[in-house]
Amino acid sequence: MTEKKTDIICIGQAVVDCITRGAKDYADTPSMQADSITLSAGGDALNEASALASLGYRVELVCGVGDDLAGHIVLSEAKRKGAGTSRISVVPGMRTPIANLMVRNDGSRFSYSSPASKLEGYHPDASSLEGARIISFASLFRAPFDDPARTRSLLLAAHESGACVVADTKLPTFRKCSLGELKDVLPFIDVIFPNEKEAAYYTGESSYDRMAEIFHGYGINKVVIKAGPQGCYASGQGVKQLFPALQVPVVDTTGAGDHFVAGFISGMLSGEDFAGSCKRGLEKAAQCVGHAGASWT
Numbered sequence: 001m002t003e004k005k006t007d008i009i010c011i012g013q014a015v016v017d018c019i020t021r022g023a024k025d026y027a028d029t030p031s032m033q034a035d036s037i038t039l040s041a042g043g044d045a046l047n048e049a050s051a052l053a054s055l056g057y058r059v060e061l062v063c064g065v066g067d068d069l070a071g072h073i074v075l076s077e078a079k080r081k082g083a084g085t086s087r088i089s090v091v092p093g094m095r096t097p098i099a100n101l102m103v104r105n106d107g108s109r110f111s112y113s114s115p116a117s118k119l120e121g122y123h124p125d126a127s128s129l130e131g132a133r134i135i136s137f138a139s140l141f142r143a144p145f146d147d148p149a150r151t152r153s154l155l156l157a158a159h160e161s162g163a164c165v166v167a168d169t170k171l172p173t174f175r176k177c178s179l180g181e182l183k184d185v186l187p188f189i190d191v192i193f194p195n196e197k198e199a200a201y202y203t204g205e206s207s208y209d210r211m212a213e214i215f216h217g218y219g220i221n222k223v224v225i226k227a228g229p230q231g232c233y234a235s236g237q238g239v240k241q242l243f244p245a246l247q248v249p250v251v252d253t254t255g256a257g258d259h260f261v262a263g264f265i266s267g268m269l270s271g272e273d274f275a276g277s278c279k280r281g282l283e284k285a286a287q288c289v290g291h292a293g294a295s296w297t
């Protein structure tokens with residue numbers, strides 16, 4: 001068997017996050033104030049890649065950026081954090097997405113995105129998915145994986161490479177998406193990681209058990225529903241269990257789900273079973289929420 005050149009490929013979005021914490025509206029002033037406003041590189045694929053690189057794994061980041069300031073920040077930060085950048089595409093004329101994140105005092109957040117997140121002009125191909133032990137689709141149903149035909153071809157290529165395939169999901173932003181669009185290739189996904197809102201959206205169910213059953217019905221063997229402060233619900237390989245989150249002070253939940261996936265992957269690579277990998281994920285997520293921003297690693 002040919003030796004794999006890298007441990008993990010993380011494919012998906014890389015963005016710049018503008019994070020505003022503790023926004024305050026003073027009626028007697030012409031502007032709003034905040035505790036802090038910071039810039040950091042983020043996005044699902046870059047967050048996962050950074051976290052895994054910090055654990056000592058060989059990681060390749062596959063994403064598309066523009067030849068602009070935000071794109072240069074992404075490239076610089078990926079290199080600084082130890083992720084491989086040779087498979088990053090710099091697309092002329094494309095704008096690198098910038099996410100505007102508003103973080104509440106309890107660490108929860110909401111965000112704004114722009115049409116730049118559609119990544120128009122970026123078309124990853126199968127050759128970018130060669131030579132890894134694990135391939136992580138870090139933002140399924142979000143560009144560049146909001147086009148069913150492209151996503152099918154990439155999931156097929158990942159499966160045929162012999163890698164273990166995992167996928168984090170996202171709510172769609174600029175078009176409606178459904179599990180049925182990918183029903184022929186969903187069985188190629190070994191583990192899927194929706195959060196509870198995404199799981200409810202894609203399955204139409206409200207209980208963790210029923211959500212997991214719908215995903216299993218599409219041929220996905222292992223389902224992990226990220227449940228925020230509740231922890232995660234895991235279903236598969238004889239496991240049907242809610243694993244509680246670690247009780248830690250919460251500063252900012254940005255990137256917690258991505259760090260969960262990174263921790264889970266590290267468990268897989270270390271030989272942990274399904275339950276053990278979930279616990280690794282919760283440990284990594286707990287580390288993340290204690291810091292501002294997703295790129296503290």
